[in-house]
Amino acid sequence: MTSYFLIENFTNNGALGISYQVFEEIAKICVSEVEGATLSSNEGLFKLNRPVLCNIQSDGIEITVNVKIDTGLNVNDVCLKVQEKVQDSIYDMTEIKPKKINIKVTGVK
16 A cells, blocks of 8 residues: 555646545545534554545555444435545545545444
């Protein structure tokens, strides 16, 4: 896994590299803007389960978001809203379309 998504020929002067942390932060903000979804907290002894993971590959980026859904809401609808919000926001801010956005529901609250 690389730590930057590299865009060749961005300008005549060189390439542009965007850190995986940028994509993770955008996704975190998006989840907070979707009603009925919250990020899963870092639970566990060593806090190895991050709420958002970004995997940068040569053919694109793959984002995994761990969320909790509010009780009484349709899980599929909320997850679809999160996926759409993350995809639209990343494209609007970076002009990069994610290859895959995985939503993992870790619980209800």
